[in-house]
Amino acid sequence: MNQRNKWPVLPVVAVLASGLLTACGSENGDSGGTGSSVVMGMSDDVLATDPASGYDPGSWLLFDNVFQSLLSFPKGATEPQPELASGCTFTDSRATVYRCTLKDGLKFSNGDPLTSKDVKFSFDRMLKINDPSGPAIMFPMLGSIDTPDAKTVVFHLKTSDATFPSKIASGAGSIVDHRQYTANSLRTDHKAIGSGPYKLDSFDKDQAVFSVNANYKGTAKVKNSGVTLKFFHGDRAALKKALLGGDIDLAYRGLTASDITGIENQSDDKGLDVIEGTSAEVQHLVFNMKDPVAGKLGVRKAMAYLVDRDALIKNVYQGTATPLYSIIPAGITGHNTAFFDTYGARPSRAKAAAALRVADITGKVRLTLWSTPSRYGPATDEELKAIAGQLNASGLFDADVKSVPFDQYEKDIAAGKYGVYVKGWVPDYPDPDNFTAPFFGKGNVLDNHYGNATITGSLIPDTAAQSDRAATDKDFGRLQDIVATDLPVLPVWQAKQYAVVHDGVYGLEYCLDASTVFRFWELSKS
Numbered sequence: 001m002n003q004r005n006k007w008p009v010l011p012v013v014a015v016l017a018s019g020l021l022t023a024c025g026s027e028n029g030d031s032g033g034t035g036s037s038v039v040m041g042m043s044d045d046v047l048a049t050d051p052a053s054g055y056d057p058g059s060w061l062l063f064d065n066v067f068q069s070l071l072s073f074p075k076g077a078t079e080p081q082p083e084l085a086s087g088c089t090f091t092d093s094r095a096t097v098y099r100c101t102l103k104d105g106l107k108f109s110n111g112d113p114l115t116s117k118d119v120k121f122s123f124d125r126m127l128k129i130n131d132p133s134g135p136a137i138m139f140p141m142l143g144s145i146d147t148p149d150a151k152t153v154v155f156h157l158k159t160s161d162a163t164f165p166s167k168i169a170s171g172a173g174s175i176v177d178h179r180q181y182t183a184n185s186l187r188t189d190h191k192a193i194g195s196g197p198y199k200l201d202s203f204d205k206d207q208a209v210f211s212v213n214a215n216y217k218g219t220a221k222v223k224n225s226g227v228t229l230k231f232f233h234g235d236r237a238a239l240k241k242a243l244l245g246g247d248i249d250l251a252y253r254g255l256t257a258s259d260i261t262g263i264e265n266q267s268d269d270k271g272l273d274v275i276e277g278t279s280a281e282v283q284h285l286v287f288n289m290k291d292p293v294a295g296k297l298g299v300r301k302a303m304a305y306l307v308d309r310d311a312l313i314k315n316v317y318q319g320t321a322t323p324l325y326s327i328i329p330a331g332i333t334g335h336n337t338a339f340f341d342t343y344g345a346r347p348s349r350a351k352a353a354a355a356l357r358v359a360d361i362t363g364k365v366r367l368t369l370w371s372t373p374s375r376y377g378p379a380t381d382e383e384l385k386a387i388a389g390q391l392n393a394s395g396l397f398d399a400d401v402k403s404v405p406f407d408q409y410e411k412d413i414a415a416g417k418y419g420v421y422v423k424g425w426v427p428d429y430p431d432p433d434n435f436t437a438p439f440f441g442k443g444n445v446l447d448n449h450y451g452n453a454t455i456t457g458s459l460i461p462d463t464a465a466q467s468d469r470a471a472t473d474k475d476f477g478r479l480q481d482i483v484a485t486d487l488p489v490l491p492v493w494q495a496k497q498y499a500v501v502h503d504g505v506y507g508l509e510y511c512l513d514a515s516t517v518f519r520f521w522e523l524s525k526s
Contacts, residue, residue: 036525037226038505041242043234043254049203050187051174052126053134057253057426057516058231060171065210065227065520066109067174067194068218070100070119070153071165073515075522078332078430080169083218084114084195088165091154095162095465098155107215108177109199116147121178123155129186135172138428160465166429170516197222197521206231210520223507223524234374243500244270249525250501250508252518256378257318260498271503280329280514281495282435283376283424285369285387287488289449293367294419298359300487302352303420304343306394307387309492316383320498324491326480327435331514333469334432334476338484339491349394356396364398367391369420371401372409376424383492384422413447423489430514432476433464440483450488455479 048054051063070088071080082088088100106114123145130136141161146154157164167173180193190203197220198210211226230247232239236254243251255263264274285303287294294300309323322330325340343351356365371384384401391397404412412418423446427434438445440455459479463472483489499508507522 035224037228038224038250038520038523038525039228039230039248040250040252040523041230041232041239041248041254042252043232043236043239045231045233046203046208046229047133048186049190049192049200050181051122051135051171051176052129053131053186054171055133055135055137060516061229061518062192062200062208063171063174063194064196064517065198066192066196066200067171067176068196069169069171069173069175070102071169071173072219073169073430073517074219075510075515075517075519076513078514080165081219083169084119084175090162090467095160095164095467096157098157098164100153100155102151102153103217104151106195106217108180108193108195109213109215110177110180110193111215112177112179112193114175114177114195115150116153117150118175118178119153120145120147121181121183122175123173125176125181125183126172128183131186135170135428138167138170138172159461162465162467162469163429163431163433166431170429172428198227205233220519220521222521224521227520227523236378243272243502246502249505250499250523252499254378255498255500257316257320260320260500261318263500273501273503275499275501275508276496278331278514279495279497280332280430280435280516281424281426281497282324282327282329283422283492283495284327285490285492286421286423286446286448287450287490288416288419288421289488290416291419293365296359296361297487298355298361299365299367300490301343301355302365302396303391304339304487304490305348305352305355306391306396307490307492308347308390310345311390312383312386313493316379316386317493321493321495324494327439327483327489327491328432328476328480329435329494332427332430332432332435334473334480336477336480338477338480342484347390347394349396352394352396365396367397367399367420368418369399369401369422370409370412370418371403371422372406373403375406375409376422380422416447416449426516427514428516430516431469432472433460436460436476436479437464439489440479446489448488450486452482452486455482 044058046058046062047056048059068084070085072083085100086103091097091099127136141157141159143156143158177193192200197216199213201209201211208229212222239254242248287300289295325337328335369384371381373381381403388399388401391399437460441460442456459475463475466472504526506524510522511519
């Protein structure tokens with residue numbers, strides 16, 4: 001997610017474990033809300049309580065628990081299953097007509113019935129408002145929605161899109177009560193009326209309080225009596241202090257690599273557990289293809305030959321990430337190692353120098369790497385300084401680093417002022433399309449002036465139309481190989497994810513996986 005807001009995350013090492021486990025939960029769920037309430041702290045803010053606006057990780061965390069979508073991702077799975085719907089299917093071979101049938105007896109948390117009218121209203125509203133910080137950008141393919149009866153919804157797509165089920169299973173598919181929301185504008189009262197496992201009881205700048213929704217009907221089995229989410233507004237020291245002082249039961253998003261490793265080494269003494277998992281979160285260096293320096297392929301190749309990912313992981317991230325050698329991360333269908341195969345894993349000054357010679361570049365390459373201090377993780381500036389050091393150590397570059405606040409950073413990128421800059425990405429849904437189409441499709445979100453006719457003309461539309469996602473491996477492999485050759489971006493790392501929890505708090509391993517869904521209902525406390 002980009003300017004859209006899932007680019008703007010803290011994608012590094014301060015998050016939560018992902019357990020790749022099988023799905024569970026009864027068809028009707030369990031809204032009894034037994035067990036103690038849980039207090040969770042995170043450094044991210046929740047930027048919106050209205051799903052037509054929010055497109056950041058904090059807001060989607062709220063949406064995933066307060067609202068329902070037609071489909072949802074079971075824990076540990078990347079294929080959506082029915083949630084509000086009893087079933088959904090494409091009714092044509094081109095993947096352009098998608099029909100869903102709702103379950104019986106659905107209600108919002110306030111008791112209002114939930115019907116196909118609410119589903120159509122929610123999507124029409126989101127697209128009409130088209131908030132620049134909202135998820136409407138995910139649905140350029142959505143043409144019209146029919147509701148032949150109270151239980152049936154038919155989506156008509158302008159173009160084939162086999163990933164549409166995954167998109168509507170995400171926070172972008174949250175269904176709102178048409179009686180409680182206006183069609184033309186966002187809510188501004190920080191209230192939320194949904195049909196998910198939880199109700200939002202209160203929301204202010206310091207915390208959000210959730211209780212169990214007795215009207216919930218879905219796949220989740222709730223294991224606590226409520227959740228309080230405390231916001232630390234990027235103050236990692238305060239988050240750590242609250243955790244160590246017992247003011248919160250668990251820390252989610254915001255602890256640094258040194259915090260994680262330090263707590264892990266002393267966890268037995270402090271009654272804390274560090275839980276590690278995997279993630280589909282990635283970070284890239286992005287090259288402005290029109291820049292007089294970074295726009296030269298020889299410069300980009302030289303950098304690809306010199307960046308030492310293993311050293312970055314060891315020295316900057318202390319083992320809390322893994323090297324990334326392609327644009328599709330490990331664990332996602334279609335992943336290959338195109339950059340490893342093309343440029344190798346170990347730095348090569350000789351190959352870098354040869355790339356510069358072929359491009360008729362003599363003398364040191366003067367280059368600025370642009371960073372923003374916290375939006376993509378607390379170690380971003382340190383990481384880019386380390387990369388500049390690696391480039392300069394070769395004797396081929398004279399690189400420095402400049403870091404600017406995120407608002408200015410985004411404006412300058414859009415204006416084409418930077419040659420090399422950093423971007424992080426948390427997927428909207430766990431499909432290779434979400435790591436390729438937003439970056440390399442028409443109107444891509446990188447603002448780096450890159451385009452490739454094979455990618456935009458055939459590979460992206462062909463893979464989007466393929467309902468058998470495993471059958472897209474060859475095309476996605478070709479796409480990754482093209483990107484490794486053209487070098488509009490340089491993949492750097494793929495995140496691991498972490499939670500730090502007090503003894504007696506359980507269920508964290510079910511709360512975050514490649515689906516990016518944080519499941520409040522899996523948390524319990526003895």
